[in-house]
């Protein structure tokens with residue numbers, strides 16, 4: 001079986017006159033963190049949207065575990081194993097951490113709200129939710145309302161929501177944003193362990209975290225990948241330094 005879990009082939013996407021994605025190809029392999037870096041407006045989130053299914057590419061294709069998913073909906077892609085961190089705003093503040101993760105599992109299993117069982121009685125939701133919290137070292141916070149969590153813990157809950165669906169690949173869009181040094185260090189440690197089980201496509205501005213975590217880095221500028229390599233190669237690439245690292 002191929003080591004490649006997620007493949008982007010020649011993706012293109014425009015908004016009006018703006019070409020936000022210019023012929024981007026990329027692979028995510030088993031056991032790796034592939035970081036996508038680039039300045040604001042480079043097209044990183046637009047690319048994630050096309051992978052997760054929120055945005056339809058003008059041209060090109062996306063494959064997950066060998067299957068073409070380019071035309072599938074967000075929910076279909078999620079069910080096939082494309083995990084994505086949830087935005088902070090999607091967590092229900094008054095509900096417990098565990099309940100939030102269970103709701104995420106239920107929502108992505110594709111049930112409509114009308115037919116929801118009371119989530120706390122549903123073993124098929126409880127087991128994966130507990131396991132995901134364990135992997136994100138949040139078991140001790142399971143019964144805590146989200147409103148009482150630190151910013152860093154919320155980020156961990158968001159990743160747990162994605163993990164509970166047992167994804168084949170995980171997309172994380174700036175998971176370290178707004179975290180202090182301690183939160184960033186903790187999340188970095190967690191992701192380093194996690195990548196053994198789930199390969200991660202990581203968009204992140206914190207370059208220390210990227211250089212520490214990434215097995216491969218693709219540098220996106222104005223919709224195009226201008227460089228690709230491991231941390232040492234990207235750190236010392238003169239084009240990257242000029243375009244992005246600011247020296």
Ligand code: ADP
Nearest residue numbers: 015018020038039040041042043044045046047
């Ligand atoms: P990044 O995540 O790298 O900061 P984005 O993917 O959010 O960049 O945006 C890339 C470019 O596309 C930016 O110039 C942005 O203004 C533009 N853009 C993003 N989404 C839309 C949209 N829905 N409509 C029009 N322009 C958009």
Ligand code: MG
Nearest residue numbers: 044045046173
């Ligand atoms: Mg973005």
